Amino acid sequence: MRTLSLALRNLLRNRRRSLTTLFAMVIGAVTILIFGGYSRDITYGLQTGFVLRGGHLQIQRKDYFLYGSGNPAAYGVADYQRVADVVARDPVLAPMLTVVTPTISLGGIAGNFAAGVSRTVIGSGVVVADRIKMRQWNDYGLPMNLPAFALTGTADDAAVIGNGVARVLELCEPLAVSNCPPHTKPGVAAGASAPADVTALAALESRPATAAGEARIELLAANVHGAPNVASLRVVKAERQGFKEFDDMFVGMHLTQAQRLLYGSEKPQATAVVLQLVHTSQIAAAKARLAELLATTLKGEPLEVQDFEALNPFYGQAVGMFAAIFGFMAVLIGAIVLFTVGNTMSMAVMERTAEIGTLRAMGLRRSGIRRLFMGEGLLLGVIGAAAGVAAALCVAWLINHAGLTWLPPGQVDPVPLTVRVWGETRLILGTAAGLALVAVVSAWWPSRRAARMLIVDALRHV
Amino acid sequence: MNVVNLNQVGKTYHLDAVDVPALIGIDLEIRPNCFTVISGPSGSGKTTLLNLIGCIDQPNCGEVIVAGEEVQKLSDDALSDFRARHIGFIFQNFNLLPVLTVEENVEYPLLLSRMPAAERKRRVEALLDAVGLADKARNIPGQLSGGQRQRVAIARALAPSPKLVLADEPTANLDSHTGAAIISLMREMQREHHVSFVFSSHDPKVLAEADDAVMIRDGRIEQIERREARAGGRHEQGAGAAEGGRGAPAQAGDLTPEAAP
Numbered sequence: 001m002r003t004l005s006l007a008l009r010n011l012l013r014n015r016r017r018s019l020t021t022l023f024a025m026v027i028g029a030v031t032i033l034i035f036g037g038y039s040r041d042i043t044y045g046l047q048t049g050f051v052l053r054g055g056h057l058q059i060q061r062k063d064y065f066l067y068g069s070g071n072p073a074a075y076g077v078a079d080y081q082r083v084a085d086v087v088a089r090d091p092v093l094a095p096m097l098t099v100v101t102p103t104i105s106l107g108g109i110a111g112n113f114a115a116g117v118s119r120t121v122i123g124s125g126v127v128v129a130d131r132i133k134m135r136q137w138n139d140y141g142l143p144m145n146l147p148a149f150a151l152t153g154t155a156d157d158a159a160v161i162g163n164g165v166a167r168v169l170e171l172c173e174p175l176a177v178s179n180c181p182p183h184t185k186p187g188v189a190a191g192a193s194a195p196a197d198v199t200a201l202a203a204l205e206s207r208p209a210t211a212a213g214e215a216r217i218e219l220l221a222a223n224v225h226g227a228p229n230v231a232s233l234r235v236v237k238a239e240r241q242g243f244k245e246f247d248d249m250f251v252g253m254h255l256t257q258a259q260r261l262l263y264g265s266e267k268p269q270a271t272a273v274v275l276q277l278v279h280t281s282q283i284a285a286a287k288a289r290l291a292e293l294l295a296t297t298l299k300g301e302p303l304e305v306q307d308f309e310a311l312n313p314f315y316g317q318a319v320g321m322f323a324a325i326f327g328f329m330a331v332l333i334g335a336i337v338l339f340t341v342g343n344t345m346s347m348a349v350m351e352r353t354a355e356i357g358t359l360r361a362m363g364l365r366r367s368g369i370r371r372l373f374m375g376e377g378l379l380l381g382v383i384g385a386a387a388g389v390a391a392a393l394c395v396a397w398l399i400n401h402a403g404l405t406w407l408p409p410g411q412v413d414p415v416p417l418t419v420r421v422w423g424e425t426r427l428i429l430g431t432a433a434g435l436a437l438v439a440v441v442s443a444w445w446p447s448r449r450a451a452r453m454l455i456v457d458a459l460r461h462v
Numbered sequence: 463m464n465v466v467n468l469n470q471v472g473k474t475y476h477l478d479a480v481d482v483p484a485l486i487g488i489d490l491e492i493r494p495n496c497f498t499v500i501s502g503p504s505g506s507g508k509t510t511l512l513n514l515i516g517c518i519d520q521p522n523c524g525e526v527i528v529a530g531e532e533v534q535k536l537s538d539d540a541l542s543d544f545r546a547r548h549i550g551f552i553f554q555n556f557n558l559l560p561v562l563t564v565e566e567n568v569e570y571p572l573l574l575s576r577m578p579a580a581e582r583k584r585r586v587e588a589l590l591d592a593v594g595l596a597d598k599a600r601n602i603p604g605q606l607s608g609g610q611r612q613r614v615a616i617a618r619a620l621a622p623s624p625k626l627v628l629a630d631e632p633t634a635n636l637d638s639h640t641g642a643a644i645i646s647l648m649r650e651m652q653r654e655h656h657v658s659f660v661f662s663s664h665d666p667k668v669l670a671e672a673d674d675a676v677m678i679r680d681g682r683i684e685q686i687e688r689r690e691a692r693a694g695g696r697h698e699q700g701a702g703a704a705e706g707g708r709g710a711p712a713q714a715g716d717l718t719p720e721a722a723p
Contacts, residue, residue, distance in 0.1 A: 009561035358557040361518050362618075363546020363574045365539050455518040459553070 003368075007375035010348065017344055022384045024340040028333040029388020029435055030395055035329055036427045037396055037419035039322035044140040045408050045415065046319075047280060049242065050312045052135050052146075055099065055274035056283055058311060059083055059290065062302035064271060065310070072106050073224040073262045076269030079301055083273050086297055092289045093275075096282045098137060101130030102270035104258040108221035110161070110251055115170040121161075123219060123251045125258025128152060134276050143416045150237040156254050159217065159233035164248030166215075166238035174215040175238040219251060224263050231261045240413075283307055330431075334438045341380055341442035345373060349450045356450050357458025366451040373450050377443020381436030389432055396421040463530060465626050465658045466492035466515050471524030473510050473681075484510040486681045488524065492626070492658055492674075497649060499669055500662045502678035508662035509630055511678065515660060516628045517545050529625045546574040550619030550657075552629035552648075556611040558603040558618070565590060565599040568617045575622050589617040592654070593647060609640035616648060620655055627652075629661045633668060642667050 011018045061068065061075045068075035077083060080102045087093055088100045104125035111118030128151045135146055150160040161169075163177050172180030215235040223229040233253060241247040259268035277286055290305045309316050349356070356369055396419045404417035421428065471488040474481050485507045492498050492515070500508045513519035514526055517533045526533050529548045536544055550571070551557075558567050565586050572582045590596045593613040603611055612632060619627045629648070633641030649671050652659045661668055669675055677685040 006559075006561065013561050354555070354557060355559060357518075358551070358553065358559070360542065361516065361545065361551045362571050363542050363544075363549075363622075365542040367539075368574075456513050459518070459557075 003371050003375045004379065007372060007379050010352070010372075011376055011379055014348070014351075017347065018380070021340055021344045021380055022387060025337055025380070025384025025435055025439070026388040026391050028337050029385060029431055030392045032326075032330055032333055032431050032434075033389065033392035033421050033427065034395055034399070034419050036326055036431065037392075037421040037424060039326055040424055040427065041142075041418050041420045042322060042408055043319050044420065045142060046315050047308070048138065048140060048142055048144070050308045050315055051137055051139075051276060051280070054103075054308060054311055055101075055134065055276040056280060056308050057275040057277070057286060057290065058103075058272040058306050059087070059275070059294075059303050060272045060306060062304045065304070065306050068271060069105070069107060071222075072104070072271050073222065073269075076104075076262075076271055077102075077273060077301065077303065078267070078269050080270035080273055083298055083301075083303070086293060087273065087275065087290070090289065090293060093286060093293075096277050096279075096286050097275060098278055099130050099134045099274070099276040101127045101134070101274050102255060102272070103127075103274050104255060104262065104269075104271050106221050106258060106262055106271075108219050108251075108261075110165060110169060110217045110219050112169040112171060112217055114216075117169050119165065119168045120249065121165060121219070121251045122246075122249045123221070123253060123258060123261075125253050125255040126151070127255050128154075130274075134274075137276055139279055140420075143418065145413070147239075150239060151252065151254060154236050154254075155234070156257050157232065157234050158236045158254065159219075159257075160237045160239055160252040161217070161235050162247040162250035163238050163240045164244065165250060166235070168248065169217060171215045171217070171235060171238065175235060177238045217251070219253075219261065221261050223261070224266050229261055229264060231257060233257070330434065334434065337384075337435060337438045338442045341377060341439045342445065344380070345377055345443045345446035346449075348376065349373065349446045352450075353453065353458050353461035356453055357455050357461065360453070360455045361459065369451040370447045373447035374440060374443050377440045377447070378436065380443075381439025384439065385432035385435040388435065389428055392421050463494070464491040465494050465529060466490070466660075467525075467527040468511075468514070469525040469527075471514060471521045471526060473507075473514065473519070473521050483681050485514070485521070488683060490676065490683060490686075492660055494625070494658055495652070495656050496658050496673040497652055497671055498658065498660045498674040498676065499672035500660065500676045500678060501664065501669060502684070506678045507681040508678055510681075511676075512628055512630055512660065512662050515626070516549055516551060517541055546571060547622060548625045550622065550624040550627040552612070552615045552619050552627065552632045554631040554634045556603070556608070556615045556635075558611055558614055560603050563600050563602055564595060564606070564614050567603065567614055568621050571618060571622045577622075585621060586617075589621060592651065593617045607640075608636050609644060612636060612640075612644050613647065616644070616651060620651055620657065623655070624657060627657055627659045629659065629663075631663055631665075632661065633663065633665050638667075641665060645671055 059077065061077050064072075064075040084100045084102060088097065104123075106123040106125070108121055108123055109118050110121040128149065132149050132152060135149060138144060151158055161171070163180070166172055166175050166177050167180050171177070217233050217235055219231045219233055220228055221231075233251070241250050255270070256268075259270075263269060275286065277283065287305055287307065294303050294305070359369060359372075360366075400416075400418045402417075405414040406417045407414050468488050468490040471485060472483070473485040474483045476482075488511065490511075500511055502508050510519065514521055515528065517526070517528060520534060528544075531544060533541060533544065559570065562570065568586045568589055569582055572585060577585070587596070587599075590599055593616055595610060595613055595617070598606060598610060603614065606614065615632075619629075632648070633644055636644060645665070645667055648659060651657075661672075663669065673689055675687040675689075676683060677687070
């Protein structure tokens with residue numbers, strides 16, 4: 001008869017109390033795991049969104065990240081094609097890569113002269129075929145339903161803009177943007193009528209310069225020499241971007257178009273070479289290898305590597321926030337479990353005082369008494385944690401199959417509300433081990449008290 | 463050699479800043495293979511004396527020697543091991559472990575003494591057979607009568623082959639018929655296992671069975687009566703009594719009073 005066997009029987013002795021304690025532990029485990037699974041899902045969703053757009057790593061000209069947005073033309077990667085080739089052919093990196101593609105980010109002013117409106121925008125020049133490939137990345141198996149990439153099969157002058165840009169530039173109608181509030185222009189101040197010739201000229205000026213139903217914008221940006229350059233872009237689609245700030249500024253175009261805008265007849269550059277990896281977990285290894293390449297093969301140009309977390313600080317903030325909430329919740333639940341199990345064990349010690357005296361009289365050492373009650377705490381912890389994990393898996397399954405949807409931060413369309421518990425081994429084991437540990441710790445004080453009882457006092461206890 | 467020697471043992475309890483002497487200058491020797499009964503009125507110090515002999519309490523002064531070992535010098539762990547090897551306990555309320563079966567209760571002290579499993583099994587079976595509970599081996603204490611529980615307690619106390627078995631009012635919670643049967647069983651076991659039994663009891667039936675009777679009052683031994691061992695009806699002289707075996711020759715069935723220390 002081993003200590004654990006005796007401990008188990010003692011737990012079964014007061015079934016109702018043991019079940020109540022276990023129930024509290026199960027509730028705790030379910031809460032931790034479901035919230036953990038939910039935050040894990042959000043984290044993976046955010047990460048996937050960022051990786052789909054900007055890859056895991058970007059090779060940029062040194063200091064582009066800090067100063068380049070003010071003058072992207074001056075901070076370009078001149079030999080970007082060679083950089084991309086070296087990276088793609090590197091025997092260490094190649095197995096980790098899904099896509100290596102150049103990109104251009106630029107700032108400018110987009111205008112719809114027909115409507116007489118303009119606004120500042122952030123432009124992005126991409127290689128369409130590579131972007132299509134990047135959009136297939138789904139390392140975490142998230143339920144995604146991405147629409148086709150809007151620039152697919154379009155001419156070089158095609159562009160896609162954010163819904164916000166379309167709204168401000170009054171392109172909702174030709175682009176069939178829904179949820180575009182009706183727009184009433186501020187009225188002209190009342191006064192004397194303009195002369196007839198002026199009115200006629202004005203009518204000519206406001207005449208649409210484009211074919212009916214076509215949306216065009218003019219994108220103004222500073223070229224490599226600092227002179228203004230304008231590109232006329234045909235907007236093929238307006239797409240809602242995840243964040244309003246981005247939605248109000250986004251203009252996507254072909255890389256070649258963006259290069260012409262920035263570099264004109266000069267040798268085209270890219271502001272970054274984007275690397276998308278097979279798995280996010282490979283970032284550290286890939287960065288280490290890239291550091292070697294930048295110091296050897298690619299040392300001709302001052303380059304540096306940024307990962308998606310550095311490029312998207314929101315990701316780190318969101319992950320940190322969820323980690324803080326998770327930690328707070330885990331501590332709170334841990335405290336509840338601590339006191340629940342501690343209370344149960346204290347009651348067990350009190351009820352079995354005479355038994356403790358008997359065991360000690362028969363020759364069981366103090367350490368044996370301690371082991372006995374700690375064993376009960378451990379069993380409560382292990383059983384509670386196991387039952388909690390099982391219950392959490394069931395609850396997660398129910399939630400995942402309930403057909404609920406929600407709009408996570410940074411997403412455009414509602415996504416299925418899912419909690420990722422199954423497969424999250426570290427989360428499950430961490431929670432289970434944590435609960436078991438808390439239960440053992442809770443049993444420590446009552447066990448110590450039991451072990452330190454005077455035998456004669458214990459035997460006298462009724 | 464005596465199983466127990468108490469030399470000038472004293473025990474005082476501190477209750478609410480008041481010192482209450484429970485035992486004062488106790489000198490006592492417990493002979494081997496004897497049935498010794500400690501008797502006296504309530505509050506006289508019987509249980510305290512039994513606790514000191516059983517090494518579950520410490521005296522404030524004096525010397526307690528059990529099985530040749532000066533037990534006050536032992537650490538708590540060593541004392542636990544010592545009890546596991548040399549002392550068996552029978553309690554008034556039986557104090558069986560309710561979650562264990564009858565055979566597991568008897569086996570428990572053998573686990574503490576780390577006896578091999580096969581030997582344990584044999585020993586448990588033999589003891590349960592001896593106390594007439596072989597058919598109840600798989601029952602739990604809650605399914606037994608009071609008398610049966612006390613039989614289990616006797617088997618448990620004898621399991622590790624102790625030199626000394628202590629019983630605190632073992633018949634107090636039993637009806638007179640069952641109590642008599644239990645006393646008879648203990649007497650039988652004592653003879654069979656060659657072990658010293660020490661009781662605290664008011665029960666005249668227990669006193670009648672005693673080889674030695676220790677009368678205690680107000681924490682002092684008032685009288686020690688030794689009687690010749692009854693085995694085989696032979697007349698034996700009480701030996702090793704308090705104060706160096708000053709016991710007078712005794713007649714079978716009579717108790718021979720000795721001067722209290």
